[in-house]
Amino acid sequence: MPIDIANLAVNADRLWETILQTAEIGATPKGGINRQALTALDGRVRDWFAAACTELGCGVGIDAVGNMFARRPGRDPSRAPIAMGSHLDTQPTGGKFDGIVGVLAGLEVLRTLAEAGIETEAPIELINWTNEEGARFAPAMLASGVFAGVFDAAFAYSRTDRDGDSFAAALDRIGYRGTAAPHALAAHFELHIEQGPILEAEQKTIGVVTGVQGMRWYEVKLVGLDGHAGATPMRLRRDALLGAARMIEAVHRIGTHFAPDAVATVGLIENKPNSRNVIPGEVFFSVDLRHPDDTVVTAMDAMLQQALADIATANHLELSIACTWDSPAVRFDPDCIEAVRAAAAAIGAPSRDIVSGAGHDSAYIARVAPTTMIFIPCAGGLSHNEAESATKADIAAGAQVLLRAVLATDQRLAE
Ligand code: HGY
Ligand code: MN
Numbered sequence: 001m002p003i004d005i006a007n008l009a010v011n012a013d014r015l016w017e018t019i020l021q022t023a024e025i026g027a028t029p030k031g032g033i034n035r036q037a038l039t040a041l042d043g044r045v046r047d048w049f050a051a052a053c054t055e056l057g058c059g060v061g062i063d064a065v066g067n068m069f070a071r072r073p074g075r076d077p078s079r080a081p082i083a084m085g086s087h088l089d090t091q092p093t094g095g096k097f098d099g100i101v102g103v104l105a106g107l108e109v110l111r112t113l114a115e116a117g118i119e120t121e122a123p124i125e126l127i128n129w130t131n132e133e134g135a136r137f138a139p140a141m142l143a144s145g146v147f148a149g150v151f152d153a154a155f156a157y158s159r160t161d162r163d164g165d166s167f168a169a170a171l172d173r174i175g176y177r178g179t180a181a182p183h184a185l186a187a188h189f190e191l192h193i194e195q196g197p198i199l200e201a202e203q204k205t206i207g208v209v210t211g212v213q214g215m216r217w218y219e220v221k222l223v224g225l226d227g228h229a230g231a232t233p234m235r236l237r238r239d240a241l242l243g244a245a246r247m248i249e250a251v252h253r254i255g256t257h258f259a260p261d262a263v264a265t266v267g268l269i270e271n272k273p274n275s276r277n278v279i280p281g282e283v284f285f286s287v288d289l290r291h292p293d294d295t296v297v298t299a300m301d302a303m304l305q306q307a308l309a310d311i312a313t314a315n316h317l318e319l320s321i322a323c324t325w326d327s328p329a330v331r332f333d334p335d336c337i338e339a340v341r342a343a344a345a346a347i348g349a350p351s352r353d354i355v356s357g358a359g360h361d362s363a364y365i366a367r368v369a370p371t372t373m374i375f376i377p378c379a380g381g382l383s384h385n386e387a388e389s390a391t392k393a394d395i396a397a398g399a400q401v402l403l404r405a406v407l408a409t410d411q412r413l414a415e
């Protein structure tokens with residue numbers, strides 16, 4: 001019997017309260033969240049998440065890299081589940097909504113289905129993907145990448161943070177190394193804030209996400225010579241931080257050269273010995289290059305390699321540069337995209353198609369399941385910032401679209 005979707009509505013207040021409640025786990029004084037992957041705080045929100053899903057009658061499976069799968073049974077257990085996924089880990093100065101909206105809106109969908117006594121044909125699965133941010137353990141989207149076969153678990157286990165702590169040790173410390181086997185997904189929907197300015201500027205409530213841009217991460221190490229800041233003449237110096245400064249300027253130049261669609265960022269830098277009166281002898285920094293067209297990302301790569309080599313030579317520095325992550329541009333599934341577009345129209349939410357500038361777990365899951373995303377605006381397009389914010393109304397609209405897209409997909413696949 002078809003489900004009467006028209007009269008099903010998520011509870012906006014309950015969803016908003018749940019977001020505020022879990023934001024306490026890792027809350028920062030400036031109103032953000034610092035809940036980095038596999039820390040004790042991540043462990044606490046995972047425990048909360050597992051309990052909330054178990055309370056709804058879901059079985060919670062955990063795989064070898066800590067991905068959490070809360071499965072709500074459907075009429076036909078032989079069908080692959082229709083999934084809603086995102087992430088609960090945050091940046092060091094993250095906001096209350098990045099990733100969290102997608103997981104908690106999925107929980108609200110499960111709560112709404114339970115209250116209405118709705119039985120779907122296929123199981124519905126709510127997923128918390130481990131280490132989406134890549135802030136502590138690079139690369140980003142590491143565990144959804146393992147699920148999609150892009151990386152193996154051993155690679156994930158070997159990743160270390162800047163203090164030398166390994167993914168494996170941190171995962172075991174919070175008790176989230178599980179045994180759930182990889183499994184098929186009939187579809188994967190991810191609700192997420194846009195993290196950019198477009199929807200707000202165009203007064204659109206819903207972004208119908210058609211894909212994700214291509215992105216590459218690099219790690220650069222420069223070696224010069226520590227020296228006395230007072231006694232070493234300028235002409236004799238091998239100043240690694242000066243070289244890094246010139247390279248950072250070059251990275252910015254590459255991004256603006258391919259603007260408006262390209263972006264280029266140096267976000268992490270370590271300077272040694274980092275002492276006021278010592279010429280820096282060693283610098284480590286990251287580079288993040290992105291563009292919707294992979295051929296342009298490759299052109300940016302070539303410009304980067306050449307610029308950094310020229311600057312290292314001119315400043316008498318040893319240079320090592322490693323590409324540590326290469327996530328090609330992704331196009332999402334047309335049927336899933338159409339389910340989102342129709343759901344937005346059905347609730348009267350103004351929408352527009354959009355390509356994601358940010359990386360998301362869906363970029364990898366799209367390799368193994370029909371996948372798409374739903375965007376909602378965030379104030380000023382601000383994200384990866386403690387002031388990140390979204391409205392209760394937009395979050396509820398996004399959750400309503402998620403609910404409808406999941407149920408419409410369940411009915412489409414059952415026919
Ligand atoms: O880097 C990204 O785009 C994502 O937020 N991890
Ligand atoms: Mn995110």
Ligand code: MN
Binds near residue numbers: 091133
């Ligand atoms: Mn993020």
